[in-house]
Amino acid sequence: MPGQPGSNSDIKVKSGDTVTIHVKNDSKSYHAFGVVTDPTDPSSVVWNSAFGTPDNPMKPGKSGDVTFVAGAPGTYHYICTVPGHAALGMDAKFIVQ
Numbered sequence: 001m002p003g004q005p006g007s008n009s010d011i012k013v014k015s016g017d018t019v020t021i022h023v024k025n026d027s028k029s030y031h032a033f034g035v036v037t038d039p040t041d042p043s044s045v046v047w048n049s050a051f052g053t054p055d056n057p058m059k060p061g062k063s064g065d066v067t068f069v070a071g072a073p074g075t076y077h078y079i080c081t082v083p084g085h086a087a088l089g090m091d092a093k094f095i096v097q
């Protein structure tokens with residue numbers, strides 16, 4: 001789960017890969033996961049990669065897996081899709097080769 005600024009590792013996969021992300025909310029706030037085309041737009045989630053949504057986010061302590069197939073090659077981001085959270089640093093690159 002994206003956390004502190006600068007501490008998030010880039011993820012690299014190949015187009016067509018089936019990717020499973022284990023998401024764990026170990027903070028005291030509400031969060032949600034998604035791979036997006038635009039980190040400033042939480043609605044730009046691709047490939048049904050969301051776990052939780054801004055309207056129905058993960059509660060503190062919740063965890064789970066989301067599995068999706070990586071699409072076209074390019075540089076995407078994985079972010080917290082709760083509005084404002086990506087700008088706080090819950091943002092890193094998700095690179096499809």
Ligand SMILES: [Cu+2]
Pocket residue numbers: 030031032080081082085090
């Ligand atoms: Cu968040």
